[in-house]
Amino acid sequence: MNKEGESFKRLIEEFSRVGRVLFTGGLNNSHSGNLSVRLGDRVVITRRGAMLGELSADDLVDVGLIEDDSGIALASTEVKVHRAVFAATSHLAIVHTHPRTATALSMGRDFLVPVDDEGRYYFKRIPVLAVRASIGSDDLERELPAMLKDYPIVMVRGHGAFAVGGNLEEGLQITHALEWSCDILLRCLALGMTEEDLMDDRTHGEW
DSSP: OOSSSHHHHHHHHHHHHHHHHHHHTTSSOTTOOEEEEEETTEEEEEBTTOOGGGOOGGGEEEEESSSOOGGGGTBOTTHHHHHHHHHHSOOOEEEEEOOHHHHHHHTTOSEEOOOSHHHHHHOSOEEEEOOSSOSSOHHHHHHHHHHHHHOSEEEETTTEEEEEESSHHHHHHHHHHHHHHHHHHHHHHHTTOOHHHHHTTOOOOOO
């Protein structure tokens, strides 16, 4: 990857802007989460242990979409999951975060269902994937890509969210919308409302 040209300058600017918003928005802690984009048969992904709120050129790692190469040792621990999603879908960007409220609500549910109108505008329900090992595992690599063919965001129970799109900003937008809706749902539940009351006679489709 040529880190001197204008195209790389635009790429690091996008990674930095999205990473900063994710961190300041409370969707990741200081060293959690990862971002990637697909460029043909290559994947550019954040470095293992990178601070998404302060990304620099040295935090981006270039790896093959299929074959391992020298970059693989530096890449995020989730790199095999990212590559599996890109290989199985037409998505060009992945945003992986650890949103606190959505993660908490994912513990005992198979779906997260927004009850606010803005959240319902974006999605009717978000599936929760439960796997035995949830961080960079073979289970995740095997099961997540198929779900991201049908949904732009999936929660992994107890771990976090994987959002996809045509660019990083799309993943950022839908991740923020998910966490915002989960925060509203949690506040409603804390006020004593039941999910049955909140749903009322509204219909919730698959998407």
